[in-house]
Amino acid sequence: MESGDATPCRLGNFVVDDTVARMRLYNPSILIKQPKIPLAFAWPADDRRAAVGNLDVPVIDLSGFRHRDEAAERRAAEHVRAACREHGFFQVINHGVDAEIYVAAINAINGLFDLPFDKKVEAGQRKGRMEGYAVGHSDRFSEKLPWKETFTFVHGFKEDEAGAVERYFQSALGPDFQQTGRIYQSYCEEMKELSLVIAELLGMSLAGDRRWYREFFEDGKAVARCNYYPPCKEAELTLGTGPHADPNAFTILQQDEVSGLDVFTGGRWSSVRPVSGALIINVGDTFEALSNGEYKSCLHRAVVNPDKERRSIAYFVSPRHDKVVRPPPELLAGGDGDGNGDRRKYPDFTWLQLLEFTQTRHRADGETLRFFVNYLSSAPVAN
Ligand SMILES: C=C1C[C@]23C[C@H]1CC[C@H]2[C@]1(C)CCC[C@@](C)(C(=O)O)[C@H]1[C@@H]3C(=O)O
Numbered sequence: 001m002e003s004g005d006a007t008p009c010r011l012g013n014f015v016v017d018d019t020v021a022r023m024r025l026y027n028p029s030i031l032i033k034q035p036k037i038p039l040a041f042a043w044p045a046d047d048r049r050a051a052v053g054n055l056d057v058p059v060i061d062l063s064g065f066r067h068r069d070e071a072a073e074r075r076a077a078e079h080v081r082a083a084c085r086e087h088g089f090f091q092v093i094n095h096g097v098d099a100e101i102y103v104a105a106i107n108a109i110n111g112l113f114d115l116p117f118d119k120k121v122e123a124g125q126r127k128g129r130m131e132g133y134a135v136g137h138s139d140r141f142s143e144k145l146p147w148k149e150t151f152t153f154v155h156g157f158k159e160d161e162a163g164a165v166e167r168y169f170q171s172a173l174g175p176d177f178q179q180t181g182r183i184y185q186s187y188c189e190e191m192k193e194l195s196l197v198i199a200e201l202l203g204m205s206l207a208g209d210r211r212w213y214r215e216f217f218e219d220g221k222a223v224a225r226c227n228y229y230p231p232c233k234e235a236e237l238t239l240g241t242g243p244h245a246d247p248n249a250f251t252i253l254q255q256d257e258v259s260g261l262d263v264f265t266g267g268r269w270s271s272v273r274p275v276s277g278a279l280i281i282n283v284g285d286t287f288e289a290l291s292n293g294e295y296k297s298c299l300h301r302a303v304v305n306p307d308k309e310r311r312s313i314a315y316f317v318s319p320r321h322d323k324v325v326r327p328p329p330e331l332l333a334g335g336d337g338d339g340n341g342d343r344r345k346y347p348d349f350t351w352l353q354l355l356e357f358t359q360t361r362h363r364a365d366g367e368t369l370r371f372f373v374n375y376l377s378s379a380p381v382a383n
């Protein structure tokens with residue numbers, strides 16, 4: 001919302017309707033007290049089907065991999081390969097992320113979402129931007145709203161973008177958030193280092209080459225997001241995050257000790273039990289394309305519950321906006337030899353094209369990649 005907006009934020013009201021920015025924002029502290037959820041937060045029964053048991057998500061110890069212990073690297077790569085061919089989810093421990101920063105980042109979430117509503121509205125996501133506060137994404141969608149509050153910020157991997165996260169927190173939330181901004185700045189820097197290790201691990205597991213994928217992401221970008229899922233009186237009717245595959249390359253997710261993440265595999269939903277100190281990695285659509293379809297970008301969701309709040313932090317890793325997404329030549333060998341051949345499962349695209357597609361044409365779901373490919377083949381080619 002632009003500063004100087006004349007529209008007052010009527011705090012006592014259920015919904016703030018800001019006609020200047022054309023935003024409808026639900027006030028979460030009022031919303032969660034209502035005995036019934038608004039219809040806009042209801043999801044179809046099929047999307048809400050209950051999870052059956054826990055998913056066996058391999059827990060990979062990265063200490064050997066980070067210290068170049070060859071036997072440990074091979075073992076890690078084999079587990080990753082099996083998981084990514086089946087459902088695209090694995091977890092890492094001994095990942096090298098500073099333990100204090102890991103804890104501080106999840107604990108700082110409450111300080112963000114405990115802010116008074118008018119302060120959150122001021123930091124609201126602006127039209128056409130990823131950054132900022134949102135509740136149920138009601139400024140962007142009118143139905144199947146997710147039962148969550150989010151605060152999103154972006155992190156570029158290049159040196160010249162150093163300090164940008166800390167600056168963003170201060171500009172959006174003011175000087176009281178300097179320390180919080182520092183925490184998330186450090187968190188993003190740790191996540192960037194880990195992203196490059198994960199890119200190496202994925203590369204080894206897929207093509208036996210650790211360098212190609214690491215180099216591909218060295219000038220990459222990430223969208224980072226703090227998720228706060230309030231308790232919900234009609235938890236069985238809604239979802240915290242609807243069924244979707246992440247459109248980016250891969251995601252590093254920290255969840256707190258409350259279960260809620262479910263993965264759809266083998267024809268049913270299964271939960272991913274929280275493991276203390278671990279980070280969950282999942283393959284997204286962009287990596288599915290980069291692996292020429294070898295690795296799966298799997299459908300997942302977050303459920304909510306009637307008594308407990310849940311918090312998570314997602315670090316959505318992607319290539320530089322204008323980098324062409326095309327698998328390495330060794331994955332395409334056997335085609336007609338032009339590296340563009342008949343074995344290609346997906347056409348060339350850039351992350352910016354896919355990102356814009358999810359922000360303007362198609363809310364990310366389980367079919368994003370299919371719809372995007374159709375869209376690319378029907379869109380007029382620019383001269
Ligand atoms: C590029 C992105 C779009 C979303 C944020 C990042 C990566 C994941 C996407 C999302 C989380 C998938 C589910 C639907 C969504 C709208 C959400 O519930 O938050 C998606 C994000 C978004 O468009 O903001």
Ligand SMILES: O=C(O)CCC(=O)C(=O)O
Nearest residue numbers: 227241255261302312314
């Ligand atoms: O909060 C979670 O556990 C998962 C959220 C998620 O999948 C996402 O934001 O893409």
Ligand SMILES: [Fe+2]
Nearest residue numbers: 244245246300
């Ligand atoms: Fe996701």
